[in-house]
Amino acid sequence: xxxxxxxxxxxxxxxxxxxxxxxxxxxALLVSDVPAAAAGVFTRSTVVGAPVTINRTRIRSGRGxxxxxxxGCSNVAMGARGLRDAREMGALAARVLGCAEEEVFLASTxxxxxxxxxxxxxxxxxRAGEALxxxxxxxxAAAIMTTDTVPKLAATRTRVGGRTVSVAGIAKGSxxxxxxxxxxxxxxxxxxxxxxxxxxxxxxSAADGSFNRVTVDGEASTSDTALLLxxxxxxxxxxxxxxxxxxxxxxxxxxxxxxxLARAIARDGEGATKLVxxxxxxxxxxxEAMRAARRVANSVLVKTALFGGDANWxxxxxxVGAAEVRxxxxxxxxxxxxxxxxxxxxxxGAAARQRAQERLRSKEVELEVDLAAGRGEALVWTxxxxxxxxxxxxxxxx
Amino acid sequence: xxxxxxxxxxxxxxxxxxxxxxxxxxxALLVSDVPAAAAGVFTRSTVVGAPVTINRTRIRSGRGxxxxxxxGCSNVAMGARGLRDAREMGALAARVLGCAEEEVFLASTxxxxxxxxxxxxxxxxxRAGEALxxxxxxxxAAAIMTTDTVPKLAATRTRVGGRTVSVAGIAKGSxxxxxxxxxxxxxxxxxxxxxxxxxxxxxxSAADGSFNRVTVDGEASTSDTALLLxxxxxxxxxxxxxxxxxxxxxxxxxxxxxxxLARAIARDGEGATKLVxxxxxxxxxxxEAMRAARRVANSVLVKTALFGGDANWxxxxxxVGAAEVRxxxxxxxxxxxxxxxxxxxxxxGAAARQRAQERLRSKEVELEVDLAAGRGEALVWTxxxxxxxxxxxxxxxx
Numbered sequence: 001x002x003x004x005x006x007x008x009x010x011x012x013x014x015x016x017x018x019x020x021x022x023x024x025x026x027x028a029l030l031v032s033d034v035p036a037a038a039a040g041v042f043t044r045s046t047v048v049g050a051p052v053t054i055n056r057t058r059i060r061s062g063r064g065x066x067x068x069x070x071x072g073c074s075n076v077a078m079g080a081r082g083l084r085d086a087r088e089m090g091a092l093a094a095r096v097l098g099c100a101e102e103e104v105f106l107a108s109t110x111x112x113x114x115x116x117x118x119x120x121x122x123x124x125x126x127r128a129g130e131a132l133x134x135x136x137x138x139x140x141a142a143a144i145m146t147t148d149t150v151p152k153l154a155a156t157r158t159r160v161g162g163r164t165v166s167v168a169g170i171a172k173g174s175x176x177x178x179x180x181x182x183x184x185x186x187x188x189x190x191x192x193x194x195x196x197x198x199x200x201x202x203x204x205s206a207a208d209g210s211f212n213r214v215t216v217d218g219e220a221s222t223s224d225t226a227l228l229l230x231x232x233x234x235x236x237x238x239x240x241x242x243x244x245x246x247x248x249x250x251x252x253x254x255x256x257x258x259x260x261l262a263r264a265i266a267r268d269g270e271g272a273t274k275l276v277x278x279x280x281x282x283x284x285x286x287x288e289a290m291r292a293a294r295r296v297a298n299s300v301l302v303k304t305a306l307f308g309g310d311a312n313w314x315x316x317x318x319x320v321g322a323a324e325v326r327x328x329x330x331x332x333x334x335x336x337x338x339x340x341x342x343x344x345x346x347x348x349g350a351a352a353r354q355r356a357q358e359r360l361r362s363k364e365v366e367l368e369v370d371l372a373a374g375r376g377e378a379l380v381w382t383x384x385x386x387x388x389x390x391x392x393x394x395x396x397x398x
Numbered sequence: 399x400x401x402x403x404x405x406x407x408x409x410x411x412x413x414x415x416x417x418x419x420x421x422x423x424x425x426a427l428l429v430s431d432v433p434a435a436a437a438g439v440f441t442r443s444t445v446v447g448a449p450v451t452i453n454r455t456r457i458r459s460g461r462g463x464x465x466x467x468x469x470g471c472s473n474v475a476m477g478a479r480g481l482r483d484a485r486e487m488g489a490l491a492a493r494v495l496g497c498a499e500e501e502v503f504l505a506s507t508x509x510x511x512x513x514x515x516x517x518x519x520x521x522x523x524x525r526a527g528e529a530l531x532x533x534x535x536x537x538x539a540a541a542i543m544t545t546d547t548v549p550k551l552a553a554t555r556t557r558v559g560g561r562t563v564s565v566a567g568i569a570k571g572s573x574x575x576x577x578x579x580x581x582x583x584x585x586x587x588x589x590x591x592x593x594x595x596x597x598x599x600x601x602x603s604a605a606d607g608s609f610n611r612v613t614v615d616g617e618a619s620t621s622d623t624a625l626l627l628x629x630x631x632x633x634x635x636x637x638x639x640x641x642x643x644x645x646x647x648x649x650x651x652x653x654x655x656x657x658x659l660a661r662a663i664a665r666d667g668e669g670a671t672k673l674v675x676x677x678x679x680x681x682x683x684x685x686e687a688m689r690a691a692r693r694v695a696n697s698v699l700v701k702t703a704l705f706g707g708d709a710n711w712x713x714x715x716x717x718v719g720a721a722e723v724r725x726x727x728x729x730x731x732x733x734x735x736x737x738x739x740x741x742x743x744x745x746x747g748a749a750a751r752q753r754a755q756e757r758l759r760s761k762e763v764e765l766e767v768d769l770a771a772g773r774g775e776a777l778v779w780t781x782x783x784x785x786x787x788x789x790x791x792x793x794x795x796x
Contacts, residue, residue, distance in 0.1 A: 047719025047727060077715060077727065079743035112712030113745045176699065176716070217698050220720040300615050300698060300783070301574065301791055308792030314510030317475060318574070321445025322618035329445060329475065345477035347511045385698070387788050393699055394706030394784075 018124025
């Protein structure tokens, strides 16, 4: 999958700098040339940014044209002023694009509790409109970065009803919140023709299998937003439900893009040195499997051990136990980076541990736990926890 | 409250070294001269050490004489061998003390997955028996330390039914698990005369108000154990229920000792530089208040901000939101170290933040959040998260 020249027919995008952040691009604009079907999933937090509040209303129509986003300021906990500024941000974009305000979705990521610098943003939105280009997604990906160290872009193609369909997306997210400005955003574009109700269903399912399976620090942010626009330019027979011909190919491509973005978020976690896949098997049911996987993925004891390259199965078992997840210890197994280090209720020995420790030096590692209590399975992506995580989150001052 | 010469009439204790740990005392013995009422509370983890399994059975009698504990090896995840070794450990102590095996409670804390070195331990138990002394609690406190940097001892006296009653306890716990050997243990002794059913009730209530409100890293260990022995030597009229005369004084004293131990555990958290009290008010109910308090206390974003001395109310609000706890943001308030930094839906301004930041340099700080959604309240003690937490848990190798 190439990252240069990623384009989806009928979409243009841009990323420009208007000076909200100290350096780098900070305004992203994505637009469909024609009205598009739209779907979104948002944070479950009870504390949300103004853009989330507005998007939740606008997404109900199932239609939209554009996404305007900024980094450097999250517009969270700003009361009535926050809502006013967010609406204004959307109106400015609508004016530049010549569409209705209600067709514009919003996202802001960065510091909590500071007002959006509207004068700067206004200039930025005008400039973003001028910079729109079919291959502008890379710039847009850069413009939504906060503590991210790399832009995150993914794209794929598939065949739907005899037509080639493109799916491409960008994302940001490395820690979850200010002051070192994080939170998760993902914007995915496709030229597939999809009816809004099925688009919503496909996005929910893809998000469940991707963005909802990634964790850096266990926080769900105030601004988490995934938006999907489908403009129909591929002219495939419109996908109306999961049983429409080609729907499976489409949802597979969508999931592939979302998973690549989710893994990129975990790999670029604040201070991360490793992408970690946590795989739980043999749970009593799927819910317990996911609870165990999240618990392992968020355990600071497990994450610091991984940073240290320590094949520490004891910490993994204890945190599964602490989550009060059923485990049959006498038959349970733990494998680290493919090496079985715990089985039959006991350590697999010093040699296995040593072998696992060597393999844990890799930049991508997998932890696998078989709880031996049933057939439930789950998978979560995360990263390790290093000195740099503490530095980023302790030393920085807003 | 003096920590030297703490003694409870009719109890003796000791702490000796037998060489399980690389250095320091590692075997503790506590014994009542006469049979005592006994109560215990244990970890809710589904992965527990052999001592916990055995204690759970023995505590049912409501009677006991002694506690034998070691540090340096937790005897967790050792299968049948672990149970055999734990029983042997208790039998050795019973032989030294001349009591029945069933009257001896057990605790082991330290590395997971390694066998107890029984030859060393046997010698240690004999030596601990010889070293028993009325003022030996301080040595016992030292002998259960793992990553703890200081022994934890608390004592108080009160009047019950015209008699002076003593309550004294020791505890350990700084992180929750191997390899840098932690987990929470607390042993409390009293000469009060208390019927076992009420003793159990009083301990549960005291633990809920103390040990169950402390968190260092969000982990509940495989070995968490609090044991309470009451030998009746104070000859007060036996306390049979919460309405017995003097029961309130007794439970107050018990809670005081347990709270002092719990706060000492948080203050001595791995790498901690501050004792942090998290106080939630105005939650929809008590359950939501506790959920919010635990969430704030365990948030690595909040804890790293505290390490950095950053008055970061945004991180506190986002983690309450992420816990899906009801909050009325327009009326909510956040105070840090006594300074209100967020109110009426917005920042209280840069001056307040600056003032809070200065006060956050203190070794003891309080975070207070009023959710403005009801009357629920909760309190949790925790600590900050520093580079040393990462060092202790990443660099150490078993």
